[in-house]
Amino acid sequence: MKLKTIHKKIANCKLCELSITRNVTVPGEGSPNSKIFLVGEAPGKNEDKTGKPFCGSAGKILTEMLNHIGISREDVFITSILKCRPPKNRLPKKSEANLCINTHLIPQMDSIKPDVIVLMGLSAIKHVFDKVEIKKEHGRFRQKDGRNYFLTYHPAAVLYRRKLMDVIKADFEKLLQ
Numbered sequence: 733m734k735l736k737t738i739h740k741k742i743a744n745c746k747l748c749e750l751s752i753t754r755n756v757t758v759p760g761e762g763s764p765n766s767k768i769f770l771v772g773e774a775p776g777k778n779e780d781k782t783g784k785p786f787c788g789s790a791g792k793i794l795t796e797m798l799n800h801i802g803i804s805r806e807d808v809f810i811t812s813i814l815k816c817r818p819p820k821n822r823l824p825k826k827s828e829a830n831l832c833i834n835t836h837l838i839p840q841m842d843s844i845k846p847d848v849i850v851l852m853g854l855s856a857i858k859h860v861f862d863k864v865e866i867k868k869e870h871g872r873f874r875q876k877d878g879r880n881y882f883l884t885y886h887p888a889a890v891l892y893r894r895k896l897m898d899v900i901k902a903d904f905e906k907l908l909q
């Protein structure tokens with residue numbers, strides 16, 4: 733399916749209760765030919781206003797991480813597990829995540845066919861892989877259903893644990909290799 737078609741479906745999606753409280757959907761953005769496909773948890777307040785992924789403080793850190801390895805935001809595709817903001821930024825429910833992954837995220841991945849899908853943060857990782865200890869497995873590749881994944885921390889983690897900045901930068905360096 734074409735990315736444009738998938739994004740139209742997302743804009744009209746009413747499959748879960750988040751469609752009632754959202755302002756706008758946040759399908760993701762970037763090139764349909766991206767080799768790197770980044771996945772966060774869910775849109776926050778800024779994203780729910782603008783419809784653009786990672787446009788707040790976490791987004792600034794993400795841009796910095798990408799620039800650190802010589803890549804710009806336009807070179808990659810950025811999205812989240814959920815396409816709608818959960819009220820008060822609560823964690824995605826398992827049912828919402830599964831529905832959104834199967835209906836929207838997997839079609840996006842299969843349309844873009846990136847070399848690698850970067851799962852950022854345990855909240856994104858746990859809906860794809862069981863029993864992951866992020867402390868042990870960040871900076872590593874994993875395969876599932878013919879797709880190549882790379883695991884790292886969520887950029888927002890840096891906001892409350894400054895030391896993670898260098899850890900995530902080192903992960904991104906591995907990703908580039």
Ligand code: URA
Pocket residue numbers: 758771772773774775776779784785786787790791811812
């Ligand atoms: N955090 C996410 O996981 N996704 C966004 O789009 C913004 C912040």
